[in-house]
Amino acid sequence: MTSSLNKFGLIGFGLLMAAGALYFLLRNDRPELYINEFMANNSACCPNSIVQSEELADWIEIYNGGDVAVDIGGMYFSQKKLRREAFQIPKKNPSLTTIEPGGFLLLWADGDPGRGALHVAFKLDQEGEHIGFYDEDGRTIDTITFGSQKENVSWGRTRDGGKSWKEFVVPTPGQTNQ
Numbered sequence: 001m002t003s004s005l006n007k008f009g010l011i012g013f014g015l016l017m018a019a020g021a022l023y024f025l026l027r028n029d030r031p032e033l034y035i036n037e038f039m040a041n042n043s044a045c046c047p048n049s050i051v052q053s054e055e056l057a058d059w060i061e062i063y064n065g066g067d068v069a070v071d072i073g074g075m076y077f078s079q080k081k082l083r084r085e086a087f088q089i090p091k092k093n094p095s096l097t098t099i100e101p102g103g104f105l106l107l108w109a110d111g112d113p114g115r116g117a118l119h120v121a122f123k124l125d126q127e128g129e130h131i132g133f134y135d136e137d138g139r140t141i142d143t144i145t146f147g148s149q150k151e152n153v154s155w156g157r158t159r160d161g162g163k164s165w166k167e168f169v170v171p172t173p174g175q176t177n178q
């Protein structure tokens with residue numbers, strides 16, 4: 001009797017573990033978003049024709065490498081490695097904060113979130129620091145740690161969503177990296 005109970009207990013435990021693994025796999029469909037390019041030492045970028053703004057603040061370009069539109073409203077950004085210090089993108093402006101498949105979104109790192117949904121509550125340190133991008137449930141989407149940045153030169157992935165990074169003397173905020 002004891003051994004039969006143990007057997008059923010083991011089967012039950014196995015089923016529970018399988019269900020847990022399946023749940024994890026289904027839950028693990030992270031949005032295919034990337035920190036694609038950023039500028040942390042900006043005194044001249046960027047012309048209105050590119051970003052329709054006269055901003056000269058630091059910026060972070062996000063790229064959607066997936067095949068579905070993603071609203072980053074509710075997601076978090078941080079310039080520290082601690083998630084609890086992250087800034088949450090407002091959820092009330094999906095028309096501003098949704099990135100189409102293959103599309104780009106520019107966030108202004110001007111430390112002035114009162115200026116709108118695309119302005120985060122921190123600036124980037126041109127001497128180098130960290131950018132963390134986290135999903136609403138706290139899971140990490142992307143992070144980058146960078147060193148000292150040259151004036152008006154951006155740092156970005158050599159190709160959109162790719163693994164390697166390089167300097168861009170001609171930055172491409174809101175557009176494909178090239």
Ligand SMILES: [Ca+2]
Nearest residue numbers: 172175176177
């Ligand atoms: Ca770009």
